[in-house]
Amino acid sequence: MxxxxxxxxxxxxxxxxxxxxxxxxxxxRFYAYDRLAVVPLDQETVSVSEGPGATIFDIANQEEITVDLVSTRNVVGDVEASEEASDELGRQIAVWETLVYTNEPGEEIDTDDPPRSATYDRVAFDRHTGEAVKCCGTFTSTTADENGESIRNTIGFDGLYFKFPFQTKKQDYRFWDGSLGEATEIEYKDTETIEGMEVYRFEQEIPATDVGDINAPASFFGIDEEGEVTIDRIYSNTRTLWVEPETGVIIRGQEDQLSMANYEGEDVATLTDVVIGYNPETVSDNVETYSSLATQLKIVRIxxxxxxxxxxxxxxxxxxxxxxxxxxxxxx
The missing domain is CATH 1.10.287 (Helix Hairpins)
Incomplete structure (x- = not known):
């Protein structure tokens, strides 16, 4: 009994x-994972890309020169704006700002000595999917005033910008291009391995496109005319991104950029011709940082x-x- x-x-x-x-x-699976698979609001990262042997047009000397380029990208999250946007829209939104400046290695940057190029963007996006969201005073800036303050142009970003969605698929997506000012298709190409990490390789082909005008003295480009002329800037790029699929983080990035000055249908100068991509230290840091996070997410999800x-x-x-x-x- x-x-x-x-x-x-x-x-x-x-x-x-x-x-x-x-x-x-x-x-x-259905509660904890959804709360883990989001980007942080207080993001703070620095990545470095290198473009050896680049051809650029040097305005000071009015000629094409060959230099090594280093591009530094700082990303900082705006926690307060992210929380306000999330409450207002009823979904999880992150607002990040990114400053990218490009110059020769070791060159100091200040108001008197600006970088070769700089871009300052404020982007709002979905914390799960990575898709840009039109809200929150987003802007882009590529120029500054006489006091060194950025001149901001309000813009609504589209497609993916900082990253791919969690559980990235072997499919095509739309990725933002700043020179075009729009998102275009980026295609899944292959599965590869970087330092033991499985990644998906995506490629975005941007054909030669007129992206704006440049007003400059004809003499700058060796044009036999008096005064200023209007030059078309013709831009093309092959962007290759290696993405860790569980997190959607871009582990390695590379761009093969070509920008030509074109006058009345004829190329008169090379403005930029460079293959630039994450340096080995940045790639290794990304692998180390996100391999453990990918494992944690996979454990919780599967x-x-x-x-x-x-x-x-x-x-x-x-x-x-x-x-x-x-x-x-x-x-x-």
Whole structure:
């Protein structure tokens, strides 16, 4: 009699634990994962790209020169703006600002000595999908006034900007290009490995496109005319991004840029011709930082629910079996 009571209690306990573990499996997969698979609001990162042997047009000397270029990108999250946007729109929004400046290695940058080029963007995007959101006073700036303050142009960004979605698929996406001022298709090409990390390689082909005019003295470009002329800036680029699929983070990036000065259908100067990409230190830092996060997300998304679910189901079935056997023994 006592044994029947003990087995009955054991059956109830096993059944209860089994139900609890099954519920926990669902909670981990559909609640905990959704709260982990978001970008941080307080983002603060620095990445460095290098473009050796670049050809650029030097305005001071009015000629094409060959230099090594280094591009430094600072990204900082605006926590207050992100929280306000999330409350207002009823979805999880991040607002990040990014400053990218390009110059020769080791050159000091100040008001009197500006970089070769600089871009300052404020972008709002969905914390899960990475898709840009039109809100929050987003802007882009590529020029500054006489006091060195950025001249900001309000703009609504589109497509992906900082990263790809969590659980990136082997499919095509739309990625923002600042020179075009719009997002265009970026195609999945292959699965590769960087320092032991599996990544998806995407490529974005931007054909030669007129992206704006330049008013400059004809003599700048060796044009046999008096005064200023209007030059078309013809831009093309092949952007290659290596993306860790679980997090959607860009582990490595590279651009093969060509920008030509064109006058009345004829190229008169090379403005920029460079292959520039993340330096090895930046790539290694990205691999080290995001490999552990990718593993954690995969555990929460796949392995923890499976283990908890299987264990819960086994205990539930065992508990039910014990209680049924006790019931049969009691009626025997």
């Amino acid at each position: 006592r044994e029947r009571g003990v087995s009955g209690k054991l059956g109830v306990i096993l059944t209860g634990v089994g139900v609890f573990l099954l519920g926990l499996a669902l909670l981990v 392995w923890a629910p499976i283990v908890l679910g299987v264990l819960g189901l086994v205990l539930l079935l065992l508990g039910v079996a014990i209680m049924r056997r006790r019931s049969r023994d009691a009626t025997a």
